[in-house]
Amino acid sequence: MSSLMAKELELIEGFRDLSLVCERTTRSVKLGILKLTNDFLEEVVEKQKTDA
Template structure:
């Protein structure tokens, strides 16, 4: 039982929603992110050529991406 309690404490340290019931432990709201993908998204927002291409696609003047 001590091992299980240690595991629960480790999950609490991860800031997860943790609900302990007499028969189970429920964890929720787990969100995994990739900082590289977040950086790519931010750079894409500032990319002038990409923005111009997206405008042409929206206007129907370009259909290939």
């Protein structure tokens, strides 16, 4: 295995630790992350901080 391929695999493993979606093909590496938020739930959490 060439040192370049070893470095590529090391980087891919590092990205996996970041909980990114990692798809490796023969021509590319695709990385992505998706975060969904709910504004209503965030507002409830903020209001609960001041609610007795």
